[in-house]
Amino acid sequence: MKIIVRSGDSLWYYSQLFMVPLNLIIDSNPNINPSALQIGQEIQIPGFSIERYTVKRGDTFWKLSAGRHLSADALLLLNQNINPNQLVIGSVINLPKRMITPSLNRRMNYTFESLQTDLTSLKEVFPFIQINTIGNSVLGKPIQEIKIGTGPKKVQINASFHANEWITTPILMALVNNYLLALTNMRPIRGLNVLPYYQNVSLSIVPMVNPDGVNLVLKGPPAEMSEQVLQINNGSTDFSGWKANIRGVDLNNQYPAKWEVEKERKEEKSPAPRDFPGTAPLTEPEAIAMAEFARENQFDRMLAFHTQGEEFYWGYEGLEPPESQVIADEFERVSGYTSVQYIDSFAGYKDWFIQEFRKPGFTIELGKGINPLPLSQFDEIYEEVLGIFLASLYM
Structure with missing residues (x-):
């Protein structure tokens, strides 16, 4: 979440305002001098995103911030051009949204x-x-x-x-x-x-x-290597058993730690879906x-x-x-x-x-x-x- 520095602000204050460790804010802004913030500078606050919110009857910055367990100044910081005492019903303001749960579903075919x-x-x-x-x-x-x-x-x-x-x-x-x-x-x-x-x-x-x-297993062969990969896979379009890289070399048999021993005892002597240690x-x-x-x-x-x-x-x-x-x-x-x-x-x-x-x-x-x-x-x-x-x- 990006915010704009006001007069008197500091990274320490932002840490207190958003309840985020100071060192994470400092590391999120490597090109900013923490002891010399300038008005108008853009600062990144980790762990938050900005949510666009349409003002409803009865809304105030204090009421909205309390619902998010934040100070009202957090909302003032994100809406510096808005008069908090004159919120207009139907107008759109920025609200800080704390990220507390994983945002993406990773239980999927992960390409x-x-x-x-x-x-x-x-x-x-x-x-x-x-x-x-x-x-x-x-x-x-x-x-x-x-x-x-x-x-x-x-x-x-x-x-x-x-x-x-x-x-x-x-x-x-x-x-x-x-x-x-x-x-x-x-x-x-x-x-x-x-x-x-x-x-x-x-x-x-x-x-x-x-x-x-990984993409070969989940998506099939790329056009530029389709013929070569199918040949390595003995003509089969089922790549679910493929362990190697796209050239048919097992990457976890590629290292100079008794590689010669592994090469001799592997049945695969040429590119294969698995177990070929390379030349x-x-x-x-x-x-x-x-x-x-x-x-x-x-x-x-x-x-x-x-x-x-x-x-x-x-x-x-x-x-x-x-x-x-x-x-x-x-x-x-x-x-x-x-x-x-x-x-x-x-x-x-x-x-x-x-x-x-x-x-x-x-x-x-x-x-x-x-x-x-x-x-x-x-x-x-x-x-x-x-x-x-x-x-x-x-x-």
Whole structure:
């Protein structure tokens, strides 16, 4: 919500007026000097939108503001050209609308386009977040990061490495949305005050690593690659089992962590809907983007959301640090998921992350069943993984 600075206003005053943490307002206005506001400047207030309201008989600013649990000055601020003592029935005024519930329905077939809509919406309501492009897919779709918080601890969470595991993206976006709402409304999640997490943690979210693959599963092949993709899929138009990127390379078998071992034992020796690790490590733009992203940011821990199994893996060749065990125990406690240290699988992003940085890395297998998991599991999976999401911030 955008407002215009008046004489005597301050960001601290706006924080009190709208009951929003001051640091969120400061971070929503990075080009504004908090100690030198100028009359007429435009300021963004996070967690609010503007509602257009038609004045009815008996309305006053004081009555309307009381119904929203705000001071009348909040309405005066949004309607600086209106005389509050002479409201005209039928005229239209601006009312601040606090966002208290998720604004979008994510229980849906969640395509790349769905993600773009959500990112635009979140940035508008929560301008203190940053949306960055870290790379591009084979077809040129941006691979995007949501960055939340300013703390020294760096936590990275990603989803949809595998195309038919696309449900991980809307679940991760729902976690993000509710975290942002908890911040702006200063309300706890499962009894935890989350504002200290914002101050102590820089949270990085890459919600869709494989946008081309996700769209292939949900929308079918793009015209420019239809023939090639159908050939890889043995002529079938059923892409529900497709895990790979659009070129038929499994992005979670692309990393130089015993890649040669994985390559030799995989049955697939050429592009396929799943399990083909490529002709060499890091040949695919999506895998390269995630590797370069990790190197540039030096994250303290990383979580990769996959499906299915209701378990998680956290070890690689004994290279994981001792703190991984502590975090894994907490993840198991808060989710009910089974903690598995070692699994006979290599060349994954988690494997490479542990090998490269000697930091805690986790592959979280959400839900249970046959991929792609049905949307009927959405709420159950969300509740299970919410504890892991929170623990990744406070551990």
